[in-house]
Amino acid sequence: MKAPHAPETPATKFLRQHGIAHSSHLYDYEEHGGTKVSSRELNVDEHAVIKTLVMEDEAAKPLIVLMHGDCKVSTKELARQIGCKKIEPCKPEVANRHTGFLVGGTSPFGTKKKMPIYVEKTILDLPLIYINGGRRGFLVGIHPHDLLQVLVPTVVEAALKG
Secondary structure (H helix, E strand, C coil), X not given: CCCCCCCCCHHHHHHHHCCCCCEEEECCCCCCCHHHHHHHHHCCCHHHEEEEEEEEECCCCEEEEEEECCEXXXXXXXXXXXXXXXXXXXXXXXXXXXXXXXXXXXXXXCCCCCCCEEXXXXXXXXXXXXXXXXXXXXXXXXXXXXXXXXXXCEEECCEEEC
């Protein structure tokens, strides 16, 4: 279902500038509904809805983790794989400052600050992923290999079944 007016966000501008084909999917955002709500509203598997999580290491340096909607991040495992002492989620207001997006509308594309990006390995096996388009209630559908091309993320294996 193509929305008549997909919002113009820093994320959609970024995708267009980099020539990344994407579909736009608007839905009714629910506070704290997360990927359960977006996958239900778009009628897609929650495993294909990718969360953009803003975290920080022990030095409070921000980083982004892209994870399946139906999984959690093992912060211990992630820290081990990327050579940090510890990793924890940022507070929402800190995440907003780093990305320029409101939590619930965080996209890995077009963030205010350039941050290291980590992607769960199995995301790259999916034929199509749905990821935030830079606004609450707005996802874009893209090919996961386009993530590699434009974000140049580090591939990790840190998923815990939700």
